[in-house]
Amino acid sequence: MLVLKKIRKQFDGKVVLNGIDVEIANGEIVSMLGPSGSGKTTLLNIILGLTSMDSGTIIFNDKDISKLSMKERGFNIVFQDYALFPNLNAYKNIIYGVKNRPDLISKEELDGLIDFLELEPHLSKQISQLSGGQKQRVALARTLATKPKILLLDEPLSALDGVIKETIKDRIKAITREYHLTTIIVTHDPEEALTMSDKVLIIDQGKVSQFGTPNQVIHQPQNNFVEEFILRQLRIKRDNIYNLFEGCHA
CATH class of the missing domain: 3.40.50.300 (P-loop containing nucleotide triphosphate hydrolases)
Incomplete structure (x- = not known):
């Protein structure tokens, strides 16, 4: 509570x-x-x-x-403007907070999160190529990956x-x-x-x-x-x- x-x-x-x-x-x-x-x-x-x-x-x-x-x-927070890194693709944005923390989330958990948010087809896309809803899901995935x-x-x-x-x-x-x-x-x-x-x-x-x-x-x-x-x-x-x-x- x-x-x-x-x-x-x-x-x-x-x-x-x-x-x-x-x-x-x-x-x-x-x-x-x-x-x-x-x-x-x-x-x-x-x-x-x-x-x-x-x-x-x-x-x-x-x-x-x-x-x-x-x-x-x-x-952790998802900001109004998503605060995604435009120089990184969707996948690199998602793992940004956990890339040096292999103990925080397993590959299986991360894959499950990506699948849950239906982001797999968009992982290689640049942020500028994503729709508003896709950006929101990437921001949610990045935040949720930090548990x-x-x-x-x-x-x-x-x-x-x-x-x-x-x-x-x-x-x-x-x-x-x-x-x-x-x-x-x-x-x-x-x-x-x-x-x-x-x-x-x-x-x-x-x-x-x-x-x-x-x-x-x-x-x-x-x-x-x-x-x-x-x-x-x-x-x-x-x-x-x-x-x-x-x-x-x-």
Whole structure:
């Protein structure tokens, strides 16, 4: 279990996170949802160990990891832009983090991961030759090859659309089930959060507005912000889809 206790962070005198208390069970998919500037990305970076917190405690599997480095924590992240190396082909990108660590993952495990993500036909391709969905799968494979204790995803679907987005969404859910991997996702899209996650953490102005199942968020919003934010964002998305459809038939 990952337990966050009274996490607080400020930048230049502005409070970004103010007393975050959350418990995430092993194997759960949790989406962190909120408007721009709400603090969700800062919280993701604090969990990763990339950003220090001003106060609070992080417990993982009954151990206080608050002062451990990012490497010592053993978590890993797939960034929004994938952060792939353009001078390396897909396979070399995948093995980049483990090429000097033969003890970390066996060839059989690596081959199984590549097969699971259906990447075998693309291993020799340069990154520029891959589609958005293929790049996302390569980034996931590279991260999973390091056997992270927790998988962190920063806006994993933002650069994708249509069938590709739904495919990657299903793939992420399948990965967490296959590897029983606790997964934390940052997203600005309520539809993504509600359809991908076991729990949704909604953050507003650095505080937890609600933490619950998608069903609880939809049918039992804890305050006006949750209700208005979810409905407003879904309405905007619906209207954008409608306008796009109308434009295609104008």
